[in-house]
Amino acid sequence: MDAEVPLGRPRAATLLGASGCVALAVAFALVGHHNLDRALTWVLVALAVAANFQAVQASGAIRVSAAFLCSSLAVAFLGAAPALLIVVLAEVSVWAVERYRPSALAMNVTAAGIPVLLAALAFEAIAGDREADEPAFLFALAAITLGNLLLNYAMVTGLFGLRDGTFREADLSPRRLAPAIVLNVAMAVSIAVLYDQVGLAAGALVILVVIAFSYMAALVHQARERTRQYANLSWGVLSGLIRTLDARDKRAARHCAATAKFARDLARHAGLSERDQELAHTAGLLHDIGRFALSDRVLERGVQLTEDDWQAIRRHPEIGADLLRDLGVYGPISEIILAHHERLDGKGYPRRLRGDEIPEIARIVAVAEVYDTLTAPDTYRTQLSSFEALTELRRVAGTQLDGRYVEALAELLAGQGTAYRHADDADYDVELAIERRMNEAAAP
Structure with missing residues (x-):
């Protein structure tokens, strides 16, 4: 017997997304805002917005964007409020241009905002008083960055899977994402080290990384889509031949x-x-x-x-x-x-x-x-x-x-x-x- 395809629950997903946005607004009001006026905050906002406009649709609701590197740098050096602000402004800017459904915006903000907020609070508690060149600082940043990525993946697939009734583990599972996750963690830690050494001049590297990341992600996505189309054609031909044979x-x-x-x-x-x-x-x-x-x-x-x-x-x-x-x-x-x-x-x-x-x-x-x-x-x-x-x-x-x-x-x-x-x-x-x-x- 074939398994029944589960029906989506868009109202439940929308409610969760909206509730998450409310919770994030309350959290933003309660955390310290002392770094919002720093130049680094607004440089990272600009880079995150640019990266999100270059995001690649990887699978279903999952978009691959270099904006994550910007929020990771904010987690390490700016704190919860700037990190959350970067994520929210990056998502809202894209929505303002593309005008997709507001319910999807709420889910995007929730799925990206909650992990980065928790990451920033955890990092501040664990390594907030450490210097950036200390091993404890770097290990904490790597571990929290990894947790941020995994929680973001779980929330995106969970919310949009609940909405659509279709989960995408086969398309883009954590196992298949592992190389990209490791690379993201390594880049986040490396850029943090560089920023500690040269300050805002590290922004030039971030710009290059955002451009290169977006370009390579687009190439990989294009190659996979062509492979999928070629396999679809091949299996379509073979299946058609078997069915033709079956008719005879x-x-x-x-x-x-x-x-x-x-x-x-x-x-x-x-x-x-x-x-x-x-x-x-x-x-x-x-x-x-x-x-x-x-x-x-x-x-x-x-x-x-x-x-x-x-x-x-x-x-x-x-x-x-x-x-x-x-x-x-x-x-x-x-x-x-x-x-x-x-x-x-x-x-x-x-x-x-x-x-x-x-x-x-x-x-x-x-x-x-x-x-x-x-x-x-x-x-x-x-x-x-x-x-x-x-x-x-x-x-x-x-x-x-x-x-x-x-x-x-x-x-x-x-x-x-x-x-x-x-x-x-x-x-x-x-x-x-x-x-x-x-x-x-x-x-x-």
Whole structure:
């Protein structure tokens, strides 16, 4: 059963955003304002505003901006009120030009303001009396900067996820953000050290960092979007070919989905890495992609096949592999698909590989493919029970199939119900999970 997509709760998210803004206003009134008139405050305000106008939309509601460096410098040298002022003015300035929804502005201010306010108060309590060249000052700034970033991420994804009912962990998870987070912390500490040494002249470096950061973020975002679009096109083409094949041979899509599922589960049961499990799954989905080139007569059931027909059938692994190579984004998948009809005794096709010459995952896919062919209700031959199919697989183990994976499959099926053993309801769309593949293609 597919999980239901949660409905958004925009009113709750708006209320939280507005409540956060009220809390920030009260906090701003209560904290000290002694550094608001310093030149550094207004230099950082100007830089933060400029950085926010150059922000890159990374994923959903998440925008990547160098304004964070400005507020981090304020946390270290100016205190809570200037740091909060920088964040609020940077967000409001962009809103004044772009005029997006006020509720989103409230959520942006809350998600950016609360973390920086807490960071400033924490830093003042921990290292407020330290000199900037002391290790305790730098360690405190690094730790609090890290906490600021993580809390900001959690609040942005939480508030906008609540509003939209869609969370974006797959698109931009903390794990994938880790390199950028570490870089931001390092830059914040480095700029703080430089400011302590040369004063406002460090502003020139901040300007360069803001420009470089914004430019590189835009390039990275553009590259990821192009990768996503290319992957979308590639998977769209492949999915379309499978569906075209399914229109001609009604078992094709279900068979590919079932083979993919069995291959992935078999790879997991055999102890292969997550990457190899994903390769087995993808190869199972696409193993018959080359069959689209076969004639309608060959795909019909009950037709007496000629030698020419068998030659065409034996070419479908090569056709599929060549297609994937032409698309250029599937690495070892093409080699797996090319070899999934090879046999351990060297009597398979198309290259008559033997034993360990056959890629391991191709041997797994072969076991999964043959098992589903034997047990499926829509097969071209008499449907076998799971027990009968395993008996047949064991009969050809060591000659056609790898006995290790035949026995691994038997262990996997032990205790499973009929619905799993006979994958009658295998769904190609579910196994394809195309949105996840798009996200992974564009991931850092």
